[in-house]
Amino acid sequence: MTPVHEPLSEEAAARLVQVAALSRTPLAIRGGGTRSLAGVPEGAETLSTRGLAGIVAYNPAEMTMTARAGTPLEVVEAALAEKRQMLAFEPCDLRGALGSSGIPTIGGVFAANASGPRRFVAGAARDSLLGVRFVNGRGEVVKAGGRVMKNVTGLDLAKLLAGSHGALALMTEVTFRLLPVPETAATIVVSGLNDAEAAAAMATAVSMSVEVSGAAHLPESVRGRFAGGALPDGAATVLRLEGLAASVAVRSEKLTAAMARFGAVTRLDAETTGRLWREIRDVAPYADGTPRPLWRVSVAPTAGHQLVAALRLEAGVDAFYDWQGGLVWLRMEADPEAALLRRYVKAVGGGHATLLRARPEVLAATDTFEPQPDAVAALSARVKASFDPAGLFVSRIVG
Amino acid sequence: MQTNFTAEQLADPHVATSEKILRKCVHCGFCTATCPTYVTLGNELDSPRGRIYLIKDMLENGRPADAEVVTHIDRCLSCLSCTTTCPSGVDYMHLVDHARMHIEATYRRPFWNRLTRNILAAVLPYPGRFRLALKAAALGRPFAGVLKRFKPLEPFGAMLDLAPRSLPKASGDAGPGTHPAAGPRRGRVAILSGCAQPVLKPEINAATIRLLTRLGVEVVAPTGEVCCGSLVHHMGREEQALEAARRNVDVWLGEIEKGGLDAIIITASGCGTTIKDYGFMLRLDPAYADKAARVSALAKDITEYLTTLDLPQQEARGLTVAYHSACSMQHGQKITMAPKVLLKKAGFAVRDPAEGHLCCGSAGTYNILQPEISGKLKARKVRNIEATKPDIIATGNIGCITQIATGTAIPILHTVELIDWAYGGTKPAVLS
Amino acid sequence: MDQIGFLEPRPAVLSRRREIVADLLDLLPEGCLVHEPRELVPFETDAFVSYRRLPLAVALPETTAQVAAVLKYCHRYGVPVVPRGAGTSLSGGAIPQEDAVVVGLSKMARILEVDFANRTATVQAGVTNLAISDAVSADGYFYAPDPSSQLACTIGGNIGMNSGGAHCLKYGVTTNNLLGVKLVLIDGTIVELGGKALDAGGLDLLGVVCGGEGQLGIVTEATVRLIARPEGARPVLFGFDTSEAAGACVADVIGSGIIPVAIEFMDKPAIEICEAFAKAGYPMDVEALLIVEVEGSEAEMEAMLAGIIEIARRHGVKVVKESQSATEAALIWKGRKSAFGATGRIADYICMDGTVPLGQLPFVLRGTAEIVEKYGLRVANVFHAGDGNMHPLILFNANDPEDAARAEAAGNDILRLCVDAGGCLTGEHGVGIEKRDLMRHQYADVDLAQQMAVRAAFDPQWLLNPSKVFPLEGRPAA
Structure with missing residues (x-):
């Protein structure tokens, strides 16, 4: 085991980084540790945010919250639930799928830019992040952004930190925007569509003025593993509607009518809807206790099914789709087939594939994140150096 | 925005007016987006904001015009789309008029440019000379291609292209004199005979007179009237323009004394914009300021006047009309609804082509002096019009009619010709 | 106005002006380089017209490759570059400097796909x-x-x-x-x-x-x-007797969990200005006006409006007026969106852009009025209230240097007030040249240093838009 540091204050964290900088000790930043499958590189020490916990300010009337990075996500969500508010981007909980333990933290959610089904209409975690305090690789405490919805004062460093997977700095405090919890929700299920038909149905649904807030396609191979088997037979293309009860009712009817030409349509109540979309968010069907390689692939919505169809000819894959088809959860039978997958991602118009799960030695040998073109990689490396000139923070996202 | 003029400079009433105009501009840039030359060329120097700045710089420094400023002012169509867009109420029209006067007074144009402009100013406002020129053009047509290959002669090539293949006979229906109302008289108006229009399309005024007299309006076509002056006005030849304005003011005031006038009817919106501006143009002439203002107040586009007559709704004719609003109509005179309402009432299905705010490139003598930009605008305009799949194109300005007709096979008519037909007049010849 | 400085022009660039122009003429097609001194004048400013600097030349490339060629050249010879879109910046983001080549994108205006x-x-x-x-x-x-x-x-x-x-x-x-x-x-x-x-x-x-x-x-x-596009959208006008009441109403609407598509605020001077241009039928007998837009199906709009009206009543709303037609709705928005330009009808102005937490709206509105009054100036407020993004328009006479200096000082005080109230200097207009020297009021040196380090990662020589955003003192050596 490598040493684990758990500073109890921002100042302590800053001092720790300063010391590490002097001794040139690499640091692996850890939130809840839910995604640390690949482990910490040789010689690096772990810097945990666990000791930096607690909600600093919650202003329901302004729909903003400030919390220390190590605050458990469940603490944040419980406080929000009391005021019927929520994180718009539906952060996912991948512990089941990854077979990891640990407690997801709000800082970790932003560091991973972890975003669920609503992402394709409401934005990702990065879109909700208003401000951040962090310790950079020089051991300086820096603030960026603020607590107001609109802010273009200076460079938007908060965006850079969101999704930076610990490569740039130790986030100590985050301020984010919130949304009211919709009064009710419903899901329209279109049954029996193949992947290509589903892509067409979803494209139609999101082009309508009914404000679909979730569009996923669950092929027959995974359908039974959702909602306790409550989905009708055949592949399920699921479309979520949220809002005021009267409005959801009207929109459901409109959407049902439009979807009827694609296949048999059924409707799920609010409770089943809640369960179903949590399971989609958390990749429930692949929470199978195996180390079979699990990919998260982001492509253009209409390219998702093309990618899977192409892969199927050459590898054993199972897949389901979120974000109108633009987010593909891929489970490989054996080998991650990284090169093959990444070639096809390019072929269908580009995007990126992230390897989330595999046997440790496979994980260690595979690029977790999509390799980037040289010019972009070089630029990213310079940006990392601007936060962390000594390359103290180890992370696989920047080379 | 801030201006820098000395008290001495401001003693010149033209400068004083321009200074007031410039002070209103906040340099927001909205005008660039709807300017035909900016969307064509993508250079701020060829946008209203750029020109305003060039003019400001030239006037503030009391400098004679130079070749660069002239290039960009010359490219302005004076379509006035910018004045429709401008939230600050910048009176670009009078600013650019002043700039053109300043150019004319302080800049010596290259020989060929000077010659072209002199010819245009000496021919177009005079129907007799214009008719002769068009006949000569028929002989010159084979040389159009050759002319266009030599840049300074390009305008002559453009002229030959625009000249119609055959000329209609001068219409006796629209000649000078009084055309009495059929039945009880409900009004009396003068009609502007015009200069180029009666040569190119005498049927426009003929239809107007037929329609108005049928509706009980007496129409006078006064003798002694001359070109409204807009042609030379837009070339910056102010004295020549004011002379024309004074003569017309005298003629119309004479008619008012004879039998009163409810309106001075204009069937070419380009002329309408200028006549409505006589009051401003002659504001510094104590002998004419009041008289000119009175004339301007009486000036009405034919469609404006027709809406006061409360025409009945006609049955649908099964014909689709794309209405092209001339810039002088929509931006110069701010008449946007009247022609379309009339056409709909007359039983036509009316379509608004996309980018209706953009000029067709005609703009007086612009299609002769700036053939390249004009050609691009014409192509864009025709594309937008044809996309509405109309049977007929209607518009209210002879310049647009000539310009657009050279770019499409769809018949193009003056709005009043269609109204005349719908209310018992003859079917326009091109539709038969 | 001349309180905000620009970087000193690089003598090495100025002395090579002719060569640079000649080289750029070689890199670009005909008609794509403006370099005659008199033709450069219209590019000396943008919509923040208080400040002006002539550029060295203006490149108007037609392709990405041409942009790349110009930048590569400027990089090689250390020539500053100021990018320009339509030149509508309200913070002076596109104002050039004497040693800079402006790269304008106005000729690249095609929709590709x-x-x-x-x-x-x-x-x-x-x-x-x-x-x-x-x-x-x-x-x-x-x-x-x-x-x-x-x-x-x-x-x-x-x-x-x-x-x-x-x-x-x-x-x-x-x-x-x-x-x-x-x-x-x-x-x-x-x-x-x-x-x-x-x-x-x-x-x-x-x-x-x-x-x-x-x-x-x-x-x-x-x-x-x-x-x-939503099924329907409808702007509704809410008139109040005081600005504070309108501001408090906004905070309550958002706090109640209702999020309309837009909540815009106008005070009386702004209403008068906008009505003069757009003739939108804004109520003229109120001190403050909210334009609240709801969208969705009829049922949805009705339900949302009912909730908003109830809250507005609690704040003593005087007039509630729904737009009756698409034309009327369009006019309501035309008036609002033309507000800044329309202000030009009555005075010169500078427009602030501070954003504050919603709960601070009434306080900051009051503070703004006090500041402006202290300087003997007038103000019109028209802004995006729903997200606390304020736009006080400070009215002044640009031909009176003292008035202009007062306006600038009042603007700075207002922005400091916004920051002190928990907000920021700029919500959407950008720092540009205008707010550059106030950056230290919002950020500590270490915060700015980090931002500047990121900037330098992209542009180590500080050639791109170099006089903007970051205070001139305390910059890292290029």
Whole structure:
């Protein structure tokens, strides 16, 4: 085991980084540790945010919250639930799928830019992040952004930190925007569509003025593993509607009518809807206790099914789709087939594939994140150096 | 925005007016987006904001015009789309008029440019000379291609292209004199005979007179009237323009004394914009300021006047009309609804082509002096019009009619010709 | 006004002016380089007209390759570059300097692709904001961020400033609607960031390029998100007797969990200005007006409106007026969006852009009035109330230098007030030249140093838009 540091204050964290900088000790930043499958590189020490916990300010009337990075996500969500508010981007909980333990933290959610089904209409975690305090690789405490919805004062460093997977700095405090919890929700299920038909149905649904807030396609191979088997037979293309009860009712009817030409349509109540979309968010069907390689692939919505169809000819894959088809959860039978997958991602118009799960030695040998073109990689490396000139923070996202 | 003029400079009433105009501009840039030359060329120097700045710089420094400023002012169509867009109420029209006067007074144009402009100013406002020129053009047509290959002669090539293949006979229906109302008289108006229009399309005024007299309006076509002056006005030849304005003011005031006038009817919106501006143009002439203002107040586009007559709704004719609003109509005179309402009432299905705010490139003598930009605008305009799949194109300005007709096979008519037909007049010849 | 300084022009660049112009003429097609001194004058400023500097030359490239060639050249010879879209910046973001080549994107104004199935549009950077919506509206879509200058401002400029607009309350600002860009770095390298896939891989460079104020590179193409137009939309006018009551009403509406598409605020002077131009039928007998837009189905709009009206009643609303037709709705928005320009009818102005937490709205409105009064000036307030983004328009006489100096000082006081109230200097217009010297009021030195380090990672020699955003003192040595 490598040493684990758990500073109890921002100042302590800053001092720790300063010391590490002097001794040139690499640091692996850890939130809840839910995604640390690949482990910490040789010689690096772990810097945990666990000791930096607690909600600093919650202003329901302004729909903003400030919390220390190590605050458990469940603490944040419980406080929000009391005021019927929520994180718009539906952060996912991948512990089941990854077979990891640990407690997801709000800082970790932003560091991973972890975003669920609503992402394709409401934005990702990065879109909700208003401000951040962090310790950079020089051991300086820096603030960026603020607590107001609109802010273009200076460079938007908060965006850079969101999704930076610990490569740039130790986030100590985050301020984010919130949304009211919709009064009710419903899901329209279109049954029996193949992947290509589903892509067409979803494209139609999101082009309508009914404000679909979730569009996923669950092929027959995974359908039974959702909602306790409550989905009708055949592949399920699921479309979520949220809002005021009267409005959801009207929109459901409109959407049902439009979807009827694609296949048999059924409707799920609010409770089943809640369960179903949590399971989609958390990749429930692949929470199978195996180390079979699990990919998260982001492509253009209409390219998702093309990618899977192409892969199927050459590898054993199972897949389901979120974000109108633009987010593909891929489970490989054996080998991650990284090169093959990444070639096809390019072929269908580009995007990126992230390897989330595999046997440790496979994980260690595979690029977790999509390799980037040289010019972009070089630029990213310079940006990392601007936060962390000594390359103290180890992370696989920047080379 | 801030201006820098000395008290001495401001003693010149033209400068004083321009200074007031410039002070209103906040340099927001909205005008660039709807300017035909900016969307064509993508250079701020060829946008209203750029020109305003060039003019400001030239006037503030009391400098004679130079070749660069002239290039960009010359490219302005004076379509006035910018004045429709401008939230600050910048009176670009009078600013650019002043700039053109300043150019004319302080800049010596290259020989060929000077010659072209002199010819245009000496021919177009005079129907007799214009008719002769068009006949000569028929002989010159084979040389159009050759002319266009030599840049300074390009305008002559453009002229030959625009000249119609055959000329209609001068219409006796629209000649000078009084055309009495059929039945009880409900009004009396003068009609502007015009200069180029009666040569190119005498049927426009003929239809107007037929329609108005049928509706009980007496129409006078006064003798002694001359070109409204807009042609030379837009070339910056102010004295020549004011002379024309004074003569017309005298003629119309004479008619008012004879039998009163409810309106001075204009069937070419380009002329309408200028006549409505006589009051401003002659504001510094104590002998004419009041008289000119009175004339301007009486000036009405034919469609404006027709809406006061409360025409009945006609049955649908099964014909689709794309209405092209001339810039002088929509931006110069701010008449946007009247022609379309009339056409709909007359039983036509009316379509608004996309980018209706953009000029067709005609703009007086612009299609002769700036053939390249004009050609691009014409192509864009025709594309937008044809996309509405109309049977007929209607518009209210002879310049647009000539310009657009050279770019499409769809018949193009003056709005009043269609109204005349719908209310018992003859079917326009091109539709038969 | 001359209180804000520019960087001293580099003598080595000024002395080579003729050569630079000759070289650029070789790199660009005919008609794509403006260099005659008199022709440069119209490029000396943008919509922040208080400050002016002549550029060395203005390049108007037609392709990404030409942009790259110009940047590569400027990089090689250490020539500063100032990017320019439509020149509508209210913070002076596009104001050049004597030793800079302006790179204007106005000739790159083509819509390259519209992809309805993926709800994206790919356009050249010089396409205007409104042109995107115009191109897709017949098919029932729109591009959401709608800065008031949307008729004229370009998407490239929007990306530079991370522009907002009235409807951002629901749909987010530029950064939330931008999927990818083609970016030319200062050394002429062309990179593509993001694309039609929702999440970009690697570090979110796109996130920092957006709002980078032209300091990180020049965007030549952008892929943006399209949104399906709602079934219906209706602006409703709420008139109040005091600005404070209107401000408090806004905070309560948002706090109640109702989020309309837009909540715009106008005080009496602003109402009068806008009505004079748009003739939209704004109520004239109130001190403050909210334009609240709701959208969706009839039932939805009704339900949402009922909730808002109830809250407005608690704040003593005097007039509630629903738009009766699409034309009327369009006029209501036309008036609002023309507010700044229309102000030119009565006076010169500078427009502030501070954003404050909603609960602070009434306090800051009062404070703004006091500050302006202290300087003996007048103010018109017209702004995006729903997200606390204030736009006091300070009215003054630009031909009176003392008046202008007072206006500038009052503006600075107002922005400091916004920061002190927990807000920020600029919500959507950008720092530009205007707010540069106030940056230290919002940020500590270490915060600015980190931002500048990121900036230098993109442009180590500080050639791109170098006089902007960061105070001139305390910059790292290039």
